[in-house]
Amino acid sequence: MELNVTNSPFNEQQAELLNRLLPTLNEHQRIWLTGFLAAGSAAAALQAPVASAPQAAAAAPQAPAVPAAPREATILFGSQTGNGSGLAKKLAKRLEEQQVKAEALSMADFKPANLKKIDNLLIVVSTHGEGEPPDNALAFHEFLHSKRAPKLEQLRYSVLALGDTSYEFFCQTGKDFDARLAELGATRLAERVDCDVDFDESAGEWMKAVAEALSASPSAAASAADSAAPLSADPESEYSRSNPFRAEVLENLNLNGRGSARETRHLELSLEGSGLTYEPGDSLGVYPENHPRLVDEIIEEMGWNPDEIVPTGKNASAALREALHRYYEITVLTKPLLEQAAKLSGSEALAKLTAPEAAAELRAYIGERDLLDLIRDFGLKGRTAAEVTGILRKLPARLYSIASSAKATPDEVHLTVRTVRYACGGRDRYGVCSVQMAERLEPGDQLPVFIQHNPNFKLPANPDTPIIMIGPGTGVAPFRSFLAEREETDARGRTWLFFGDQHFSTDFLYQTEWQRWIKDGVLTKMDVAFSRDTDEKVYVQHRMLEKSKELYEWIDGGAAVYVCGDEKNMAHDVHTTLETIIAQGGGFSPEQASEYLLRMQQEKRYQRDVY
Structure with missing residues (x-):
């Protein structure tokens, strides 16, 4: 249908122009134009003087408004x-x-x-x-x-x-x-x-x-x-990822026994007055601080003034030592950082390392090196503090699975953190957050934290649903939260925990708590694997295979399966083991077992919190 002077308020010239334009517009352009004209009319109406009733009545008739298509x-x-x-x-x-x-x-x-x-x-x-x-x-x-x-x-x-x-x-x-x-x-x-x-x-x-x-x-x-609210803000709290709460440390304990090769910290933090809420399966974000020794080594190597003021963000700045300590990532190297460093230093060797054909070499280099290595290896010395900090990314928060139930311990949040220390290139290296917790955090100190809600790792809505929990090492943290929650809510569903670590005598994390929950019926079954206590290493997946028949009966009977821990090795092996158990128990082909497990994921009966 075409516009003309008889069926529209336009003169002949206007109608001709519109008839040439309208057929060329796509749907998006038509909708935009409708909104644009409506917005212009509304603005004109606000600016125009109010017409009297007789004037309004005498006004020329307008074409009926065409409603914009809903977006x-x-x-x-x-x-x-x-x-x-x-x-x-x-x-x-x-x-x-x-x-x-x-x-x-x-x-x-x-x-x-x-x-x-x-x-x-x-x-x-x-x-x-x-x-x-x-x-x-x-x-x-x-x-x-x-x-x-x-x-x-x-x-x-x-x-x-x-x-x-x-x-x-x-x-x-x-x-x-x-x-x-x-x-x-x-x-x-x-x-x-x-x-x-x-x-x-x-x-x-x-x-x-x-x-x-x-x-x-x-x-x-x-x-x-x-005008939107900041991400991760709790409805009842002013604190979020961009505005963390400074939580007081109530307890900081080493869970490992004397003689263990490992150090695992149990932290209890106060959330009193924060308004922050969480559920089992959620994580706590922690903003850490870099090790002061590494900060001082970088400043000394570069010959910088630690009190020099450098930018730390939009309209923000700090003394250099403070900026390297609290604001900038200095322990993790990335390809974008090396590319910018190559431009800054003019190093041909660094430019070659970031070339596409050198992907394997780049992966090997950045795996265990930090900013101090980069400075020493590729001639960054002589660059100003502002130049170098200008290519660094912000120090990101670390996420830890919450190991407590808010119902069992109101106004508190608990963490289970493995301390990371290793030597490389003749220097001691540190896990940024874990070593801060182990060496520089005492009761009464504070940590900037926020709640990271995770809807993908949640207890079943039906408290009668059986659950199978697989969490070696610190991967057991959320299952401590699960069981504490089930105890408080008097949930009746059966529970089965698989836990593993190195030695029974020194590395059985939360042993007395599991034993109490077994005695009280909160934990129905528990299987453990201590890999260094036998000549042949035994892991949780081996214990799962030993109980293959019963595990399949639980799964086939509607149990939900949860896995928490290392994604690259443990979680992959556990996933393969579950496929094997399902294939054997149900008489399925490997492809059918894989589809079975995928359906469990879609039904939220197979959930993973892996890293």
Whole structure:
């Protein structure tokens, strides 16, 4: 249908111009133009004097307003620790504030067949392990990269990728989704943003870009984005990732016995007055401090003045020693850091090390080296403090699985932390946060902390559901939380714990507590593996295979399985062992057993908190 002088308020010349323009517009442009004109009319109405009733009656008749098509967006998150889900929910809130109907869903809860039914898709996804999707993104990732994935020419999308530049496959899962959606014909409504561990600012910029792309009023979108609440804030608390609470240390104990090769700290922190709340399965974020010895060695090596003022962020600065102690990452090297250092130093050797063909050499170099090594090995000496700190990333928070139940110990949060110490290149090296806790933290001191909620690692909603917990070493921390919670709530479901460490006599963490819970019926069964007490090393997966028949009966009977600990070795071996147990117990092929375990993940009956 064409406009003309008889069916519109336009003259002949205007109608002709509009008839030439309108057929060339796509749906997005039509919606934008409608909103733009509506916003202009509203602004003019606010500025115009109020007309009297007779004047209004005499005004020329206007064409009936055409309602703008409703704007909708689907936000899918793939998250292992809860960062992705937190950002997705924050984005949904922002979009709702600007009248965009937004729904945030875990990728595990989204039906891929619905991709053809949506117009705007926003993906927030982290990368896990060696470039792998997080557990709740596995099935969706596999579908999208399969031959079953449909063409998506109608779809507009954008990706926020979360990662850590200290890993080789930085933000790989986000890059995969971005590339694959483009291959399927979808159109980017905003460019992908890749976030390092300090993601608040870059994630905020992405949200702003997405909001503007979806909104007919970009300024309103920016305003809504800027006014949103900070990430990780508790509804009842003013404290968050960007505004941590200074928690007082109540206890700091070594859980290992005399003669152990290991040191594991049990910390009890006060949350009194913070308003912070948590559930079993959540984590505590801790902002650490670098070892003062390493800070002093760097300053001495460079010949810097420790009192020189250097920037530490937007409109912030500090004395150099304080900046290196509290604000900057100096123990972990990343490829982006080395690339910037190569430009700063002019070192050809460093430039070659960061070239694509030197990936193996780069991986070997950064594995156990720090900023002091970089300075000594590649001629950074002579550069100013401002130049070097300008290429460093912020010191990120460390996340630890919470080892307590808020119901059992109100206003407290407990941690189980293995102290990391090793020698390399003729120097002693330290785990930043763990050694701070072990050597420089006394009762009465304070730690800046925040709660990292993790919806992907939660007790079953039904307290009668049996649970199987597999947590060697400090991986047992959340299961102490689980059992304390179940004791307080009088849950009746059976519980089975697999725990392992080096020696029974020195490394049986929380031994008396497990024994009390077994006596009281809170813990139904416990199997332990102490790898250094026998000639042949025995780990938790070996104990699982020994109890294969009974384990399958629990699983087949509806038990939920939880795994916590090292992802690269332990969690991989446990996953393979579970597939073997399911195949043997159910008479399945390896492929069927793998599908069985995947279904358990989708049903939230198989959850992992791995790192």
